[in-house]
Amino acid sequence: MNELKPNTTTNTTTMEIRLNGQTVSCESDENLLGIAKRAGIEIPHLCYQEGMAAAGNCRACMVEIKGERTLAPSCCRYATPGMEVITDSPRASHARKMVLELLLSDAAPATPDQHSERNELIIQANQIGLNGSRFAARPESQKNFARDQSHPAIHVNLDACxxxxxxxxxxxxxxxxxxxxxxxxxxxxKIVFDMDDALGASTCVACGECVQACPTGALLPASAKAQQLPDKKVDSLCPYCGVGCQLTYHIKDQQIIAVEGRDGPANHARLCVKGRYGFDYAHHPQRLTVPLIRRSDAPKRADLEIDPANIMQVFREASWEEALNFAAGKLVTLRDQHGKRSLAGFGSAKGSNEEAYLFQKLVRVGFGSNNVDHCTRLCHASSVAALLEGLGSGGVSNPVMDVALAEVIIVIGANPGVNHPVGASWIKNAIKQGSKLIVCDPRRSGLARQAHRFLQFTPDTDVALLNAMMHVIIEEDLIDHAFIEQRTSGFEAIRQNVLSYTPELMAPLCGIDAGTIREVARLYASARTAMIFWGMGVSQHIHGTDNVRCLIALALMTGQIGRPGTGLHPLRGQNNVQGASDAGLIPMMFPDYQRVADPANITKFEQAWQLAPGTLDTQPGLTVVEIMHAIVQDEPQGKIRGMYIMGENPAMSDPDVNQARASLAALEHLVVQDIFLTETACFADVILPASAFPEKTGSFTNTDRTIQLGRQAIEPPGAARQDLWIIQQIAARMGLAWNYPQVSDVFEEMRHTMPDIAGISWQRLERDGAVTYPCLHEEDAGEAVVFTSHFPTKDGRARFVAAGLIPANEKPDANYPMVLITGRQLEHWHTGSMTRRTAVLDTLEPDPVALIHADDLLALQIAPGDIITLTSRRGEVSLYARADNSSPRGSVFVPFCYYEAAINKLTNSALDPYGKIPEFKYCAVKIVAGGEIPKQTSFGGGQAMESKENRHQT
Known part of the structure; x- marks a missing residue:
């Protein structure tokens, strides 16, 4: 019936129709069901759901249209001028009643205790006064729908379908x-999964969209708690990746029992497996609930590993007063004895904007230096460095949703289907509408299946490929001359630089044939609109800044920026890495990227923070890896002696974590504020129990530069406290007279020191739920697309910066013949401290795995499911081998979330000279059969649901 929908490529027109005798104004692209609902008339419907294409197959929404012989499904019929519709005629009512009776006769509720409040079939029947059915159900012998409980998140009962x-x-x-x-x-x-497989054996990624869509409970959550009716619902945000999905927590007895997506600007009710099922970590029995102080007879060692079950052998409980006095008092002593730069702080991209802002203010004012950083240094620091250099801004130019307007989409060095699944769904939707996707990556991601062209280039050759593309664009005069002349500088240097980078010369180096390079370059340059997305496969190299410089140059020379459907978008990895960076959790910038070395900025913040002139440090601070090195350096000047770490886990996330752990153990004083005994907390002198995401209210900024409100849904357990309260208590004991009674008080100060969010008030966030910056004044709607007329540089122009070939710091050789690539899994996030304490997610992926090409496994005489040992020049780990041909031959991919196989023991800490980001994505390793995986402690980790051999086969 979809052929009755008007042509959506044309502009809609306003018209009037008659609805149940009343004149109603409507648009030409509105269906009759929606028009009736807007007029306050409810029409039963089951197969229709807003946001999906209408199917018209249930026939529960039939209406009568004057002059037409047959009834019409209101979900599939669209208004035409003068149409007369009757929704409550005897004929239509009788037809709908019979349809619902027939459905009721054959579709019982999913379970005997299924709440009718959630069964739309029963709800619709009750609304028209239908309490049963005249018709007999099919005999059970004809149904043959066995219940399928093979999946840990979703149960299937097709009797209810x-x-x-x-x-x-x-x-x-x-x-x-x-x-x-x-x-x-x-x-x-009947409904089937793949080739009529059991759901648990299918390729289902457990996004739960089907469960959210099912009207009868034929698909329902596996958790019995999730099937209960909640006491209350609280609108909030997903605590995981940078997409920033809005969701609603279902609360019962002060526990989150389920999550559903809601209509936010980035997700429009969609969620992924982490967002939908990754919530119960907040109730895990290992939550820290009381302050802890290290026992005097428990010295720190670099190889220290504490089983949370035996935590009291190393720490003792303390009151908040004792713990705070000890935490802050020792920091003050070290600062006064060794100087202001002897202290450092790591803030968190998992926390709110307000927490990030207060944390960096504490370090700058209370510690007295700019030694403050967070995980952006380990993910997109090189992207931000190149974007600030070239465009004057480190944020994205266009939101993810702009893919709907892009003719060509390039995804390079990113795997959105795993790391940003809801964002990936918008890309896939755009492809279905005709956009052409180009995937460039050494690994074959899930998106490659939908790609117009997949360029599986040799690892470490990004610049060779991108410079070759620029060579083609310039050589064939596909550049945007007007844009280059009017809005950029430095193009001639780029032209000269890429002269020698012909596709024919670069093809053997990057592994992509010259013809394909030329085709893709032409496609991108000739498109009316084109977008580029990238991830840490681009940024986490010693030439990461150069990689991004090339992407910027591609966009500038073709004019593919500053318009809807164009632009540059580095996909942010953590839920608030954008906001934490904006709020100043970086060592060389005050909030809103105002450089600490600029005297005008020093004066501005000293006045805003009511400080005496000369209080703030004018020297940029140390970055994450530099701080770790400074802890163990022999030179007393500049040596880091004390640290305050909030919500970060460098003992898992830093490169060469053996060295990082040695540094943490060498600290004279370490304060850790977290919700679990993380690997980093094992090295703490004092542990402060904090609040999980659902236990706090605050603002968070997603990858689109959209600020959204996360609202508190439950209380912290035991004596755990709000992070903002803890930061302020530390500040008070360091002599700072702060007074922020409410979260909104912190945000109010932020917007008066950060020009880009000056127009966003707390009241506006509470009213609207989401506002995109830059938003310069309160009447400003916010700018989703930036750089439309100028760039935020001194001359308003963007700058081309040329890049040459710089090889990886460490290349494979005879002793270490393979390349290690690290990253994330769909089911787990970051260092696993949250997701591995979530029942569904840990059941789906409980084991540490290495993804290796099947041919490499065959050559090494290793079977899928065998234990192998990976070794680099820095360490070794043992884990399970999994056959996975997405990894090219000669490389191995390992997620960094498994504490029992902490892969960053192997990675290289060599830094990009500009972004100071480590080279996580490339180091040399060898693989041998055998080894022993450390026994799983209660840090996390579940039991595999099938044999290891079966689990890790392709």
Whole structure:
């Protein structure tokens, strides 16, 4: 019936129709169901769901249209001028009643205790006064729908299925995962997963979109708690990646029992497996609930590993007063004895904007230096360095949703399907609408299946490939002359630089044939609109800044920036890494990227913070890896002696973590503020129990530069406290007279020191829920697309910066013949401290794995599921081998979330000279069969649901 929808490529027109005798104004692209709902008229419907294409197959929404012989499904019919619609005619009412009776006869609720409040079929039947059915159900012998409980997150009961196909459309059209289908014919028709596999054995990624779409409970959460009705619902945000999905927590007995997506600007009710099922970490029994101080008979060692079950052998409980006095008092002593630069702080990208702002203020004012950093140094520091240098701004130019307007989409060095699944769904939707996707990556990501062209280039050759593309664009005069002349500088240097980078010369180096390089360059340059997305596969190299310089140059020379559907978008990894950077958790910038070395900025912040002139340090601070090196350096001047770490886990996330752990153990005083005994907390002198994401209210900034409110849903456990309260208590004991009774008081100060958010008040966030910056005044709507007329540089122009070939710091050789690439898994996030304490996520991926090409496994005489040992020049880890041909031959991919196989023991701490980011994405390793995986402690980790050999096969 979708052929009755008007042509959506044309502009809509306003018209009037008659609805139940009343004149109603509507648009030409509105269906009758929506028009009726807007007029306060409820029409029963089951197969229709807003946001999906109408199917019209349940026939529960039939209406009568004057002059037409047959009834019409209101979800599929669109208004035409003068149309007269009757929704409550006897004919239409009788037809709808019979349809619902037939469905009721054959579709019982999913379980005997299934709440009718959630079963839309029962709800719709009750609304029209239908309490039963005249018709007999099919005999049980004809159904043959066994319950499927093979999946840890989703249970299947097809006896409750009414074949509305909402789950099919949710999977195929919304999330574009293509797992669910409708098979067989007639009375044998049923929903299937892949080739009629059990759900747990299928390729389902557990996004839960099908469960959220199912109207009857044929697909429902596996958790019995999640099937209960909540006491209350609280609107908040997802605590994981940078997409910034809005969600609603379902609370019962002060516990989160379920999560559903809501209509936020970045997700429009979509969620991924982490957002939907990764919430119960907040209730894990290992939550820190009381302050802890290290026992005097428990010295720190670099190889220290504490089982949380035996935590009291190393730490003792303390009151808040004692713990805070000890934490702050020792920091003050070290500062006074060894100077202001002897202290450092790591803030958190998991925390709110307000927490990040107060933390960096504490370090700058209380510690007295700029030695403050966070995880952006380990993910997109090189991206920010290149963007600030070239464009004058470190933020994204266009939101992810702009892919809907892009003719060509380049995704390079990123795996959005794993790291930003909801963002990836918008890319897949754009492809279905005709956009052409180009995926460039050494590894074959899931998006490569939908790509117009997949360029699997040799690891470490990004610049060779990108310079060759620029060579083609310039050689064939595909550049935007007007844009270059009017809005950029430095183009001639780029022209000269890429003269020698012909596709024919670069093809053997990057592994992509010259013809493909030329085709892709032409496609990008000739598109009316084109966007570039990248991730840490671009940034985490010693030439990461050069990689991004090339991407910027591609956009500038073709004019593919400053318009909807164009631009540059570095996909942010953590939920608030953008906001934490904006708020000043970086050593060379005050909030809003105002350089600490600029005297005008020093004066501005001393006045804003009511400090005496000369109080603030004018020297940029040390970065994450530099701080770790400074802890163990022999030179007393500049030696770091004390640290305050809030919500970061450098004992897992830093490169060469053996060295990082040695540094943490060498600190004279370490204060850790966290919700679990992380690997980093094992080295603490005092541990302060903090609040988890659902236990706090604050603002968070997603990858689109959109600031959104996260709202407190539950209380912290035991004596755990709000992070903002803890920071202020430390500040008070360091002599700072702060007074921020409410979170909004912190935000109010922020917007008066950060020009880009000056127009965003707390009241506006509470009212609107989300505002995109830059937003310069309160009447400003905010700018989703920036650089439309000028760039925020001194002359208003963007700057081309040329890049040459710089090889990786460490190349494979005879002793270490393979390349190690690290990253994330779909089911786990960052260092795993949250997701590995989540039942569903840990059940889906409980084991540390190395993904290796099947041919490499064969050559090494290793079977999938075998234990192997990876060794680099810095360390070794043992883990399970998994056959996975997404990794090219000669390389191995390992997630960095498994404490029992901490892969960053192997990675190289060599730094990009500009962004000071480590080279996580490339180091030399060797693989040998055998080894022993350390026994799983209660840090996390579940039990595999099947044999290791089966689990890790392709």
């Amino acid at each position: 009414i074949l509305c196909t909402r789950c099919v459309r949710a999977c195929r059209e919304v999330q574009v995962n293509d797992v669910i289908g409708l098979a067989f014919r007639g009375s044998d028709s």
